[in-house]
Amino acid sequence: MRRADRLFQIIQILRRAPRPITADAIAAELETSKRSIYRDIATLIGQRVPIRGEAGVGYMLEGGFDMPPLMLTPDEIEVAMLGAQWVSRHGDPVLARAAADLMAKIEAAVPEDLRPVVQRPASVAPPRPRAVEDSIDMVALRAAIHAGHRLYLTYRDEQGRETVRSVWPVLIAYFDNARTLAAWCEMRADFRHFRTDRVVRAEFTGERYPERPAALRARWRKSLDRAENC
Known part of the structure; x- marks a missing residue:
């Protein structure tokens, strides 16, 4: 993995972590050394990424941090499409329409080389066994x-x-x-x-x-x- 990719992945790991996560855990997920993670954390902090924590305790990404929009990976596209497809089939009418809109936006936004992931996905959501009518708004x-x-x-x-x-x-x-x-x-x-x-x-x-x-x-x-x- 290139170092630039690893720095981005560290931010993603910290973004999704609900509590401080140790350098050991980050290193295990990225299959690299703990020493590399310490250096990467120091680099990110030097670039003004608001990471809070210390060695041996864990690290957290402070709230309010944002990054420019980034293109989704093929796996991320697959996840988004599978989830939206499930909601379109099983959600209430308002969420079903929103899921259909989301799938259309993803298909329009992805580059040409990733279009097959959207149009011919490897995973599909099951059909709803029977219609359920909600009697509440x-x-x-x-x-x-x-x-x-x-x-x-x-x-x-x-x-x-x-x-x-x-x-x-x-x-x-x-x-x-x-x-x-x-x-x-x-x-x-x-x-x-x-x-x-x-x-x-x-x-x-x-x-x-x-x-x-x-x-x-x-x-x-x-x-x-x-x-x-x-």
Whole structure:
């Protein structure tokens, strides 16, 4: 690997790392020596790339750093097209249209020599087993998740029983044959999952629930970890 390519890859590794990453880990991923990573980090810092950290502890890329647009690699194009194709087939109508637009933009933007990766991909997403009709406004639901707003749901379970729930929406999970809302349920005082095709009515209150969305999501993830370890 050329040194210029390695410097770019180091930035990419730091960009995606959620916590400090050691020179050992970077060296292992790039198949080079730890000493080379130390020199490369020093070079990047000398070029005013805002890397924070120290040897033996780990390095992080500070927020606000940006780079000029760069051409995608063939593997990155394959990943983007596969993901967009899956969403176009399994997402709600608004996301499906956005996925189709994204694929068209990628095809228009890539150079001629990479066009076959888009037009004749090696990987394809499976077809949706059956159509699922959401009975809730998915655009408004995503907006409520981002804003941290409380919802009132009238929900029908598998037995056809209806209940009214006040929930704090966390995220939407997209499965092959259904979409599910993960949320904190005030009635159950716990996290619950609601299929979007079983929502009878939804009231978007515009009221903030009393917790930061990021903290709520972190609690939800911890609840999943506990359930898996039981």
